[in-house]
Each structure stands twice: as structure tokens, then as C-alpha cells.
Amino acid sequence: xxxxxxxxxxxxxxxxxxxxxxxxxxxxxxxxxxxxxxxxxxxxxxxxxxxxxxxxxxxxxxxxxxxxxxxxxxxxxxxxxxxxxxxxxxxxxxxxxxxxxxxxxxxxxxxxxxxxxxxxxxxxxxxxxxxxxxxxxxxxxxxxxxxxxxxxxxxxxxxxxxxxxxxxxxxxxxxxxxxxxxxxxxxxxxxxxxxxxxxxxxxxxxxxxxxxxxxxxxxxxxxxxxxxxxxxxxxxxxxxxxxxxxxxxxxxxxxxxxxxxxxxxxxxxxxxxx
Amino acid sequence: xxxxxxxxxxxxxxxxxxxxxxxxxxxxxxxxxxxxxxxxxxxxxxxxxxxxxxxxxxxxxxxxxxxxxxxxxxxxxxxxxxxxxxxxxxxxxxxxxxxxxxxxxxxxxxxxxxxxxxxxxxxxxxxxxxxxxxxxxxxxxxxxxxxxxxxxxxxxxxxxxxxxxxxxxxxxxxxxxxxxxxxxxxxxxxxxxxxxxxxxxxxxxxxxxxxxxxxxxxxxxxxxxxxxxxxxxxxxxxxxxxxxxxxxxxxxxxxxxxxxxxxxxxxxxxxxxxxxxxxxxxxxxxxxxxxxxxxxxxxxxxxxxxxxxxxxxxxxxxxxxxxxxxxxxxxxxxx
Numbered sequence: 001x002x003x004x005x006x007x008x009x010x011x012x013x014x015x016x017x018x019x020x021x022x023x024x025x026x027x028x029x030x031x032x033x034x035x036x037x038x039x040x041x042x043x044x045x046x047x048x049x050x051x052x053x054x055x056x057x058x059x060x061x062x063x064x065x066x067x068x069x070x071x072x073x074x075x076x077x078x079x080x081x082x083x084x085x086x087x088x089x090x091x092x093x094x095x096x097x098x099x100x101x102x103x104x105x106x107x108x109x110x111x112x113x114x115x116x117x118x119x120x121x122x123x124x125x126x127x128x129x130x131x132x133x134x135x136x137x138x139x140x141x142x143x144x145x146x147x148x149x150x151x152x153x154x155x156x157x158x159x160x161x162x163x164x165x166x167x168x169x170x171x172x173x174x175x176x177x178x179x180x181x182x183x184x185x186x187x188x189x190x191x192x193x194x195x196x197x198x199x200x201x202x203x204x205x206x207x208x209x210x211x212x213x214x215x216x217x218x219x220x221x222x223x224x225x226x227x228x229x230x231x232x233x234x235x236x237x238x239x240x241x242x243x244x245x246x247x248x249x250x251x252x253x254x255x256x257x258x259x260x261x262x263x264x265x266x267x268x269x270x271x272x273x274x
Numbered sequence: 275x276x277x278x279x280x281x282x283x284x285x286x287x288x289x290x291x292x293x294x295x296x297x298x299x300x301x302x303x304x305x306x307x308x309x310x311x312x313x314x315x316x317x318x319x320x321x322x323x324x325x326x327x328x329x330x331x332x333x334x335x336x337x338x339x340x341x342x343x344x345x346x347x348x349x350x351x352x353x354x355x356x357x358x359x360x361x362x363x364x365x366x367x368x369x370x371x372x373x374x375x376x377x378x379x380x381x382x383x384x385x386x387x388x389x390x391x392x393x394x395x396x397x398x399x400x401x402x403x404x405x406x407x408x409x410x411x412x413x414x415x416x417x418x419x420x421x422x423x424x425x426x427x428x429x430x431x432x433x434x435x436x437x438x439x440x441x442x443x444x445x446x447x448x449x450x451x452x453x454x455x456x457x458x459x460x461x462x463x464x465x466x467x468x469x470x471x472x473x474x475x476x477x478x479x480x481x482x483x484x485x486x487x488x489x490x491x492x493x494x495x496x497x498x499x500x501x502x503x504x505x506x507x508x509x510x511x512x513x514x515x516x517x518x519x520x521x522x523x524x525x526x527x528x529x530x531x532x533x534x535x536x537x538x539x540x541x542x543x544x545x546x547x548x549x550x551x552x553x554x555x556x557x558x559x560x561x562x563x564x565x566x567x568x569x570x571x572x573x574x575x576x577x578x579x580x581x582x583x584x585x586x587x588x589x590x591x592x593x594x595x596x597x598x599x600x601x602x603x604x605x606x607x608x609x
Binding site: 003004005006008009012018019020022023024025026028029032033035036037039040072073074079082083084085086087088089090092138139140141142143146147 | 318321344346348350356374375376377378379380381382383384385386387388390391393395396397399403404405406407408409410420424425440441442445565566567568569570571574590593597601604605608609
């Protein structure tokens with residue numbers, strides 16, 4: 001098993017080789033740039049006690065997921081607040097766990113899907129919309145707006161359009177998103193149009209993502225507690241959304257993956273349960 | 275120090291980080307050893323003038339679109355994608371600028387940057403530029419802490435004394451920490467700046483109460499150290515690591531020994547420790563080891579002083595030790 005600094009070095013090879021790798025780029029510091037940019041634009045949001053509660057909530061949700069790599073690592077908001085800084089503003093317990101893992105989905109066209117459903121007795125979950133977007137990797141005039149994840153906004157709204165969703169706050173019931181960092185989970189939820197930018201902390205303060213709230217968010221524990229096997233994680237999210245939609249008898253879920261430097265690339269899909 | 279592991283590729287086969295110039299069709303191109311330390315060189319290609327400018331002339335180049343006039347720094351494009359690919363021209367920009375957004379600070383770095391942490395990395399819009407250049411950020415005053423450099427903070431480009439033609443040849447410090455002459459000077463080098471030397475804090479004389487508190491804290495830490503040394507999981511946090519640490523507090527001194535999984539605390543003065551920690555109240559460390567507030571944060575918040583920045587790596591391990599012990603206890607309960 002490699003020590004963590006070795007693992008994050010390997011991931012850091014994905015940064016820009018001319019302008020980023022040589023000055024200590026890491027996935028954490030790259031996402032932190034966007035998070036701090038958001039906090040510059042919306043001061044007073046992403047409060048430490050809120051991100052701590054979200055992390056604690058995800059750790060509870062992982063408890064019932066037998067595939068979660070941190071199934072028994074339930075943490076309290078206080079422990080999250082007390083955990084050490086890794087890359088400011090991220091604390092150790094606000095970061096996903098880099099890991100190894102595998103995930104698979106069966107994708108089929110309509111007739112085959114129906115046949116599989118008939119043979120296995122398992123319900124079909126349809127992909128009704130997909131969307132993706134890429135942003136600039138440099139910041140400044142006519143470049144990436146550091147205070148937003150525009151690719152999240154565009155990716156999700158293109159998927160809504162294809163699925164015929166006019167108002168996502170009325171249609172989306174579940175979100176399985178790429179929570180590489182808890183702060184970014186909050187920003188992504190705002191970019192999806194599910195919570196206003198200015199009051200993004202209402203995810204917890206108004207109970208939007210708490211048990212019994214408006215949205216089920218990362219029921220599998222997310223990348224934070226189920227594990228982030230880079231490449232397989234978003235398949236895992238789709239797997240979880242499929243299972244949870246059918247189990248909870250809900251209709252619509254948004255699934256999401258993001259990556260690259262300053263979170264510039266996003267892909268989203270809408271899953272609908274018959 | 276750490277147990278040396280045998281390297282798969284012996285050191286003599288690893289090329290030095292260096293660069294050389296070749297000239298093709300009257301154009302200078304900079305060749306660098308590949309960043310992944312494979313055995314090949316790669317050309318900086320069209321970016322050669324930018325990297326050669328940093329290396330040889332201590333200047334920063336951008337490129338200006340001949341149509342829209344947007345100045346991009348670094349000069350990453352020879353043609354402007356916003357103007358139907360109108361050509362861009364190289365031009366020099368200033369060496370003072372403002373932060374485009376608040377920069378993150380890396381305390382826990384990748385294995386290639388352990389000796390550089392803690393450092394900031396952020397985007398600065400230099401005078402005369404429209405886009406932001408990504409740079410490392412330091413403070414001349416010691417450890418970089420949150421709040422010191424924010425969106426809009428004025429920073430100055432500093433050139434390293436030894437330059438190879440990489441973006442790491444430069445970094446920025448807050449302009450407010452320099453003299454007006456230094457801020458105005460083009461090509462300011464790191465050896466021209468006053469860097470604050472680490473200074474061990476002095477504590478006031480202890481009271482009777484402090485002395486009693488010290489005895490109690492050390493006793494509790496010793497008991498905790500025994501538990502940690504017995505925990506399989508906690509031992510993993512300090513596997514392959516060896517340090518003898520002198521800990522100085524207001525009411526007395528003690529020693530911390532980390533030795534490949536074993537963790538021990540003794541009330542003893544160490545003559546030649548690997549490094550020194552100093553904190554007025556020993557409970558700062560006790561709380562950290564009890565998983566009630568991290569030791570890392572105590573260093574950042576200046577409650578705890580360390581004699582070598584590089585020893586942040588040991589501090590992380592102590593925090594992990596505390597977390598792993600708690601995790602093991604929790605997991606036993608949950609299963």
C-alpha cells in the first residue's frame with residue numbers, strides 16, 4: 001500500500017504539466033481554488049459547521065451501504081470541525097477518500113432493456129437526459145469565472161433540457177453527485193439549480209438534504225465515505241441512484257461527475273424510474 | 275530519520291532536473307527533462323520564450339491578441355480562439371499584480387512537495403495582463419496562514435536564485451512585506467529578501483498550578499502513548515518513521531519518541547533531538563493526542579511552535595495517531 005503523499009502525487013500528474021504540476025498542484029488545492037472563489041463571491045456561505053454536518057450525515061448514510069469503504073467510520077460534526085487542515089479550507093474529514101474499486105452498469109437500448117427486466121424481474125431505470133460541459137482552465141478576463149462551477153451548471157441544465165425538466169426543484173428528488181470535497185458538494189447543488197447560491201447552507205439549515213428533507217443526496221455515502229476510485233466512482237453513483245430510486249419508490253434522480261483542474265469538466269445524467 | 279527503502283530505479287539513473295536550449299530555424303527552444311522523470315527530454319515548444327524569459331532575463335511574457343487586444347499570461351496561445359484565430363504577439367508584463375481570488379494553502383503536500391509545504395498556490399493578474407498566472411505563494415514572516423493573502427491582495431513576483439526554466443523558478447510574496455524599492459525592482463531575487471528566521475518562543479515563569487498541570491498532562495499523554503503503541507491501527511500511522519522530539523512547555527520539558535510504530539513519552543531533556551516543539555500549555559498537545567482538536571491546526575494557529583517547517587510531516591503523523599486510535603475503538607463498537 002502506498003503512503004498518501006505518493007497517492008496524491010500520482011493523481012497530481014493529471015494537472016497541467018507546464019504551469020501547474022511544478023508548483024504543487026494537487027486535486028485538493030485545485031478544488032480549493034474554486035471553493036475559495038465561491039466564498040469570495042458569496043461571503044458567509046459554506047460555513048464550517050455546515051460542511052461538518054454534511055460530512056457527518058454522509059458518514060451515517062454509508063452505514064447501510066455494504067460496499068462503502070468507510071462503512072463503519074461514522075463521524076460527528078465536532079470531529080469534522082476538529083480534524084486537521086489538509087489544504088485550506090479543507091479539513092481531513094471534508095475530503096473524499098482516494099481508493100481503488102470497481103463498478104459496473106448494464107446499459108441497453110429499449111427493447112433489450114425490457115427483455116432484461118422481464119427475465120430478471122428487476123425494474124428498468126431509464127436514462128432520459130445527458131449533458132456535459134467543459135470550461136477554460138485559465139482564470140481572468142474571458143476565462144473561467146473562479147466563483148462558479150459553470151460546467152456543473154451547463155452539464156446539469158443540458159441534461160434537464162433533454163429530459164424535459166423545466167423546474168428541477170419540482171422534479172429532482174434524488175442526487176448522486178461527485179462529492180470530491182464537501183464544500184464542492186454544496187456548490188454543485190447550487191449550480192444544479194436545486195438551492196440558491198446565496199443560501200446554499202439551507203441544505204442543512206432548512207433540512208433540504210437531511211433525512212425526510214426535499215432531496216436525497218448521496219444515499220450511498222458519496223465519494224467521501226463509499227470511496228473515490230477515480231474513474232469508477234461515478235458509475236458507483238449511478239448504481240446507487242438506480243438502486244435507491246427503486247427501493248424508495250422515487251421517480252427522478254440526477255447523477256453527476258466532475259473533474260480536471262479547477263473542476264472544469266462535468267457530465268450529468270437524469271435517471272427516471274418507471 | 276525515516277527507514278530508507280530500496281529504490282527500484284537507482285538514483286544515478288534518474289536524470290537531474292535541468293534544461294538546455296536548441297536552435298532550429300533561428301528560433302530558440304527550451305528542452306526540459308520530462309516532468310515525470312522518464313529518461314526523456316521534452317521541448318517547451320512555443321512556450322520556450324516564456325520559460326527562457328524567466329530563466330535568463332527575469333521577465334514575464336504574455337501574448338496580446340492582434341485583434342481583441344486581450345493579454346494572456348502565460349502566453350498559452352499563438353492564435354486567439356475568440357477572434358477567429360487572429361495571431362497573438364509576445365509582450366512583457368509587470369511583476370506586481372493582484373490576486374484574482376483567494377488562494378488555497380497546502381499543508382499536506384504530495385510526496386514531491388513535502389519540503390516546500392506549507393505553500394499557497396493562486397492566480398495573480400499581473401500589471402498589463404488580462405488573465406491570471408498560477409503561482410506559488412509564500413510569506414516572508416514564517417508559516418503561511420489563512421487570511422494573509424486574499425482576493426485583491428497585491429503580490430510581487432520573486433525569482434529563485436537558481437533557475438532552470440520552469441514555472442517553479444518564480445513565486446509571489448505579499449507586496450506589503452517588501453520595501454517600496456524591492457516592489458519596484460524588476461527581477462527581484464529571493465536572496466535579496468529578509469526571511470524571518472524561526473525563533474523559539476520564550477515562556478513566562480511557571481506557577482505552582484502550572485507545574486502540577488504539567489505533571490498531570492505528561493502522565494495522561496504517557497498513558498495514551500501506551501494505548502497507541504498497542505493499537506494495530508494506530509501503529510500504522512507512524513510505521514517506518516523515527517523521530518526524537520524535545521517538547522518545551524512553560525512548566526517543563528519532556529521527550530517524545532516515535533520509532534516505527536512505537537510511541538513513547540518520557541519526562542526527560544533531550545540533548546540532540548531531531549526537532550523541537552514548544553507550546554506554553556502542554557494540554558495543547560494532550561488535546562491533539564486525545565483527538566480533541568488537531569495538532570496541525572495548533573501549529574497553524576501559532577499555539578504550537580516547531581523548529582523545522584519540514585516537520586509538519588511528523589505533526590500530521592501525530593494527528594493520524596490520534597485519529598487511528600479513535601477509529602479502531604469505534605470500529606470495534608460498530609461491528
